Amino acid sequence: MVNRKLVKFLSFRYIILASILIVLAGGLVLLPKYEKHEGISPENLLANAISPERYISTDELADRIINQDPSLLLVDVRDENSFKKYTLPGAVNIPLEQVLEEDSEPYMDQNSYDVVLFSNDNFHADQAWILCSRLGFENLHVLKGGLNQWFNTIINPKEPSENMASNEFEKYNFRKAASMYFGVAYPEKVVRKPVVKKYVLEKPKTTAPKKVVPVKKKKKMPVEGGC
Amino acid sequence: MGPLIPNGIISFEWSSIIAIVIGIFFGFILEASGFSSSRKLAGVFYGYDFAVLKVFFTAAIVSLIGLLYMDYLGYVDMSSLYVHPTYLWGAIIGGVIMGIGFVAGGFCPGTSLSAVAIGKIDAIANVIGIMVGIFIFSELYTFFEPIYNGYFQGNITLVDSLGINPYWFVFVLTVFAVIMFAVSDMIRKRVKKVFY
Numbered sequence: 001m002v003n004r005k006l007v008k009f010l011s012f013r014y015i016i017l018a019s020i021l022i023v024l025a026g027g028l029v030l031l032p033k034y035e036k037h038e039g040i041s042p043e044n045l046l047a048n049a050i051s052p053e054r055y056i057s058t059d060e061l062a063d064r065i066i067n068q069d070p071s072l073l074l075v076d077v078r079d080e081n082s083f084k085k086y087t088l089p090g091a092v093n094i095p096l097e098q099v100l101e102e103d104s105e106p107y108m109d110q111n112s113y114d115v116v117l118f119s120n121d122n123f124h125a126d127q128a129w130i131l132c133s134r135l136g137f138e139n140l141h142v143l144k145g146g147l148n149q150w151f152n153t154i155i156n157p158k159e160p161s162e163n164m165a166s167n168e169f170e171k172y173n174f175r176k177a178a179s180m181y182f183g184v185a186y187p188e189k190v191v192r193k194p195v196v197k198k199y200v201l202e203k204p205k206t207t208a209p210k211k212v213v214p215v216k217k218k219k220k221m222p223v224e225g226g227c
Numbered sequence: 228m229g230p231l232i233p234n235g236i237i238s239f240e241w242s243s244i245i246a247i248v249i250g251i252f253f254g255f256i257l258e259a260s261g262f263s264s265s266r267k268l269a270g271v272f273y274g275y276d277f278a279v280l281k282v283f284f285t286a287a288i289v290s291l292i293g294l295l296y297m298d299y300l301g302y303v304d305m306s307s308l309y310v311h312p313t314y315l316w317g318a319i320i321g322g323v324i325m326g327i328g329f330v331a332g333g334f335c336p337g338t339s340l341s342a343v344a345i346g347k348i349d350a351i352a353n354v355i356g357i358m359v360g361i362f363i364f365s366e367l368y369t370f371f372e373p374i375y376n377g378y379f380q381g382n383i384t385l386v387d388s389l390g391i392n393p394y395w396f397v398f399v400l401t402v403f404a405v406i407m408f409a410v411s412d413m414i415r416k417r418v419k420k421v422f423y
Contacts, residue, residue: 014412018405021285024292025401028394031299 037137055144062178073113118143229304231416263342265333275421277411310382
């Protein structure tokens with residue numbers, strides 16, 4: 001009796017198997033769809049976000065620009081007008097809203113350059129960093145403090161007071177030298193040197209240091225006149 | 228989790244060992260289900276046995292549905308699976324030659340080896356023929372190369388090139404396959420029974 005029932009059931013085995021396949025395939029169609037997570041996993045993104053490598057300091061950036069590091073690629077994520085007014089030397093302008101567009105992909109999604117993103121603060125640059133890092137783009141960095149910090153440290157470094165540690169003075173000297181590289185003229189530098197030259201020059205009337213003269217010639221004239 | 232080897236859950240060195248183990252089981256199942264008989268294989272073309280068609284279509288559909296479910300549930304990342312590159316005309320011409328060889332010899336490359344294992348003389352002749360074909364191809368490679376390496380389409384899939392929803396595609400394919408199985412069964416019943 002049991003055996004006959006089983007035989008009867010098994011005579012439908014192909015129909016049963018076929019209907020299982022169709023039900024499973026139909027289930028795929030009916031499954032609720034959800035947006036697939038693109039790019040790296042949230043854990044990896046978080047690990048990258050809290051990694052100290054994410055930020056690059058203004059000092060380090062200045063050092064690399066001055067040494068003409070060929071692996072450096074500066075990306076200005078501010079709008080075009082701000083970019084035209086002022087930017088870092090050699091920077092490329094990719095406004096924040098165009099960061100993920102096709103034209104900017106060769107700049108962002110590559111592994112031959114260290115890309116440094118910057119904006120006025122690091123706020124917009126951070127947003128661009130998150131957008132791109134989430135897609136798995138590598139070698140992206142953010143300029144810590146952005147252009148404001150750049151101005152405060154490199155272009156217009158604060159002179160340390162006398163009771164500060166010696167490394168503060170070293171840092172100041174570096175920043176001052178860097179700012180001169182980026183075209184800042186220091187009044188005390190401009191004035192003092194000719195004054196020193198003048199004393200040297202006065203004793204031996206015709207001396208060698210002519211190499212320096214052509215650079216400072218214009219400033220020299222009024223000093224001589226004052227004399 | 229994803230594919231086990233690319234994601235480093237199983238180290239890369241194991242891949243050959245796993246391939247050998249799967250190959251042994253594959254050969255065993257081919258032989259156990261009678262696929263080492265050239266009459267059974269050629270039956271597809273003469274209409275008295277559709278086991279080959281059913282087996283390979285069922286395998287394709289089961290793996291498709293299984294992969295899509297696992298992808299949906301996040302166990303396998305479909306985008307990191309290997310997709311065989313498409314060389315259009317090479318595939319078409321090769322497919323035609325392979326089909327003619329299949330009808331004439333009664334074996335496909337895999338089943339011919341499993342038939343050699345049980346000592347079938349026609350399978351041995353078939354494998355020697357395959358070797359001769361490989362030899363001729365290698366000797367004339369420079370002549371065949373433009374077709375062999377040309378018409379490259381990239382690692383495309385049917386879903387990409389047709390631009391359709393994969394789930395609907397699988398559903399339609401499954402329904403189509405089931406209809407095909409039913410039709411092939413009806414044909415088999417009408418054709419005169421062949422004993423082999």
